Amino acid sequence: MEGGIAFESLLQNQNLGFSSEGFDSPWVSNSFHGEKANTKKPVSEKEYNSDEEYENCFRQPEKKRRLSADQVQCLEKCFKEENKLEPERKLQLAKELDLQPRQVAIWFQNRRARCKTKQLEKDYEILNSGYDKLKLDFDCLQKHNDKLKQEVQMLKEKLQQREIGEKDSVPNEIPSKELELESNGQEISNLNPVSFQTWNTKPKMVICKQEYANSVSTKSDIIDSYSPDGHYSPFLEPCDSSNVFENQSDFSQDEEDNLTILRCPKIEYESYIDPNEGSLGYPINDQPFWLWP
DNA sequence: TATGTACGGGCCATTACATCA
DNA sequence: GCTGATGTAATGGCCCGTACA
Known part of the structure; x- marks a missing residue:
């Protein structure tokens, strides 16, 4: 991160308009100037290198395009190796895939989010099936418990009857x-x-x-x-x-x-x-x- | 050394858009 | 061709860590 700003800004300025031209809002996203979204500035505060750059701000943004299958495949491969990007790797990938570094970063970010969602779903399923099994076991235990209670009661009654019977016949035995x-x-x-x-x-x-x-x-x-x-x-x-x-x-x-x-x-x-x-x-x-x- | 500030980057929620049935 | 559902690229806000004055 450190020291990467100047280089990246330079690189991004070279590609300004990212295969698209222009911006999609009056706000100049730092996607194009150092990649920091939350440090955006209003257009009026921004300095432009040229009139052309300034005009780009008011052009209709190019329609959003999906990444090509090849691009996605390559990104996936990198994601499997490491799900977070080093700045150098990001620049390299962007260059290889003819994308903005920002696009690569966003892709990884979204990919991590998807990954997390899937993992959560898996975890939920595991917990859920565990719960079902426990519930089943519990129900079985409860039934058995009831049965045992009945047996105990029955035995107690039998015992009492015997005691009474024996008392009557052989009191001190x-x-x-x-x-x-x-x-x-x-x-x-x-x-x-x-x-x-x-x-x-x-x-x-x-x-x-x-x-x-x-x-x-x-x-x-x-x-x-x-x-x-x-x-x-x-x-x-x-x-x-x-x-x-x-x-x-x-x-x-x-x-x-x-x-x-x-x-x-x-x-x-x-x-x-x-x-x-x-x-x-x-x-x-x-x-x-x-x-x- | 402690502190404030700027910046980069991650995560999250959300939006915008493309694609498909 | 229209429409709703779904997937995904992108945005904006917030937070944290780091560098630096």
């Missing part, structure tokens, strides 16, 4: 084996094979996302119900587990971010999923969300 529920899951499946199967084979994503259990900090009464030996026992301490699913939004962002598998039941079945791994064999946190099943 230790809770039945079914209620001791060792964490190997077999008892659980005895209790309600169908439910357990559903639970244990639910989609991996659900396991990963929903069962946020970090066994220490948890909002789930179920997760609190580990026996001293670490075995999971949701029914060891009767509690109101209905709140587990009551308010999904209650999960803190940290917990949502730190997706871990639920440690309950202590799964020793073939469908056990390593808490620290996602379905792809690396930490869930490292998996892009669109890879979730």
Whole structure:
């Protein structure tokens, strides 16, 4: 930029009228005198080198012409190499293509703008498809969540019925084996094979996302119900587990971010999923969300 | 050294015009 | 031939960085 003014002005003065003759407004754009648009001056303030130059100001501007295919091709090629122009390169290009340096600069400017617009469109599409996928996942999760809620409710009711029945028949007996529920899951499946199967084979994503259990900090009464030996026992301490699913939004962002598998039941079945791994064999946190099943 | 000014150039919004269906 | 849509060359305003007095 520096030092380029005199040379460029000279060059532009030589081409004054740029393949067109004359100007299209009473304002003398610096397109023709140093290329600075915002330093334009009214005609009356401008000094002209000759009468001819002065008259050029009042001629009808030549109709705007599109650049030829060759010119555009060459400009495109340069743009691919570098999308901004060095002053020297601009002059060189202008000379090669028989254009005003200003035209070359404008072409690059417009080209950058088009490029940016396209990029924005691409970005928008990517974001949009990501959103759609997330929405789909969310809907699936919500449905599954509802289903699980129903199951929990059903199990609670069953349990209550059993408790009542056992109280009536054997008042002081230790809770039945079914209620001791060792964490190997077999008892659980005895209790309600169908439910357990559903639970244990639910989609991996659900396991990963929903069962946020970090066994220490948890909002789930179920997760609190580990026996001293670490075995999971949701029914060891009767509690109101209905709140587990009551308010999904209650999960803190940290917990949502730190997706871990639920440690309950202590799964020793073939469908056990390593808490620290996602379905792809690396930490869930490292998996892009669109890879979730 | 700090400051004001001029200038070049980039970006953005907009206009003007060419081209096409 | 007219017309609306679209693409693109060009304009004008604003801002920023740099050189220089």
